[in-house]
Amino acid sequence: MIVEGLKAGYKLQTIGSSEEVGVYVDAVSGVSFTLYRNEVFGIAGESGCGKSTLIKAVYGYYEPSLVLRGGSARIYGAKGEEFDTTRMDRGLLEKRVWWKHMSYIPQSSMNVLNPTMRIRDHFAEILRIHVGMKKGEAYQEARKYLEEVGLPVDALSAFPHQLSGGMRQRVVIALAILLEPSLILADEPSSALDVINQKVALTLLREKQEALKNTLVIVSHDMGVHGVLTHRMAIMYAGKIVEIGRTADIFWKPLHPYTKALIESLPRLGDKSKRVGLSGSPPDLKKPPDGCRFHPRCPYAMLICSRAEPSLREIKEGHYTACWLYSEAVGEPR
Ligand code: SF4
Numbered sequence: 001m002i003v004e005g006l007k008a009g010y011k012l013q014t015i016g017s018s019e020e021v022g023v024y025v026d027a028v029s030g031v032s033f034t035l036y037r038n039e040v041f042g043i044a045g046e047s048g049c050g051k052s053t054l055i056k057a058v059y060g061y062y063e064p065s066l067v068l069r070g071g072s073a074r075i076y077g078a079k080g081e082e083f084d085t086t087r088m089d090r091g092l093l094e095k096r097v098w099w100k101h102m103s104y105i106p107q108s109s110m111n112v113l114n115p116t117m118r119i120r121d122h123f124a125e126i127l128r129i130h131v132g133m134k135k136g137e138a139y140q141e142a143r144k145y146l147e148e149v150g151l152p153v154d155a156l157s158a159f160p161h162q163l164s165g166g167m168r169q170r171v172v173i174a175l176a177i178l179l180e181p182s183l184i185l186a187d188e189p190s191s192a193l194d195v196i197n198q199k200v201a202l203t204l205l206r207e208k209q210e211a212l213k214n215t216l217v218i219v220s221h222d223m224g225v226h227g228v229l230t231h232r233m234a235i236m237y238a239g240k241i242v243e244i245g246r247t248a249d250i251f252w253k254p255l256h257p258y259t260k261a262l263i264e265s266l267p268r269l270g271d272k273s274k275r276v277g278l279s280g281s282p283p284d285l286k287k288p289p290d291g292c293r294f295h296p297r298c299p300y301a302m303l304i305c306s307r308a309e310p311s312l313r314e315i316k317e318g319h320y321t322a323c324w325l326y327s328e329a330v331g332e333p334r
Pocket residue numbers: 256257258292293294295296298299300301302305310322323324325
């Protein structure tokens with residue numbers, strides 16, 4: 001998958017006003033990255049940094065007020081079919097791309113499950129639309145997938161509200177892998193679950209990715225989840241990717257001052273000293289700062305940082321950052 005210059009955000013209207021007041025929240029601001037087959041890719045950052053908006057935009061899931069402003073998101077099917085989700089309307093995405101080539105696990109499983117439909121009919125619907133499978137056969141298939149994610153077959157005849165949050169999340173994972181898509185996008189897939197179900201859901205996702213050898217994107221504010229699950233990851237700050245690299249490099253040799261602060265604030269085994277967090281708060285995306293968006297909080301900020309925006313550049317093999325501390329000539333901090 002190749003994402004280039006993706007821009008998306010929220011167009012706000014004053015309550016009670018029928019006129020647009022022109023307030024725009026710049027949630028995803030010219031984001032580019034490439035995903036590879038057979039990898040788990042993480043997207044991390046504080047809440048409100050745009051990571052959930054980014055995957056909604058990649059998926060083409062434009063709820064009211066979320067608007068696309070530019071760029072492209074090209075995904076590739078198992079046989080090399082190419083789809084640019086930014087150029088397709090919802091009907092076409094539902095018919096040709098969603099579930100089959102790309103599936104999405106949102107933060108709340110109830111956003112995927114229809115409360116008026118039994119679990120088995122969720123499976124039957126997807127199999128009917130994409131494979132033309134008849135109901136009886138689809139129910140058999142659903143049974144197989146539910147067993148695969150460790151759920152009792154009784155769950156097939158239940159309505160979503162009759163299952164626990166953990167069970168619903170497993171149903172959504174089973175739906176997401178049903179047609180073996182090349183790309184699965186999971187937004188905080190464990191955040192609404194208790195500790196035991198969190199472990200179950202994350203282990204399940206990793207096992208399925210290993211079996212399918214496809215691409216799994218995990219969005220999480222929890223660096224621990226990325227440390228355990230992902231091969232590579234991106235760090236987002238205020239609507240932009242500020243660093244991309246192998247997860248081990250991000251944890252052990254972070255480049256960007258924001259990433260360094262994130263890693264510094266993590267608890268360490270056996271270290272009882274108080275971890276120091278970043279001072280200040282992320283900028284208002286209705287009016288983001290000029291230059292590097294991190295400059296009001298950055299301990300290394302220089303004059304240029306408030307005047308010009310650094311671009312994402314490869315500093316070491318496969319390790320990119322957007323920061324003026326790294327010059328093209330020497331590739332090391334000045
Ligand atoms: Fe800090 Fe400047 Fe680098 Fe931004 S570009 S992270 S302000 S040093």
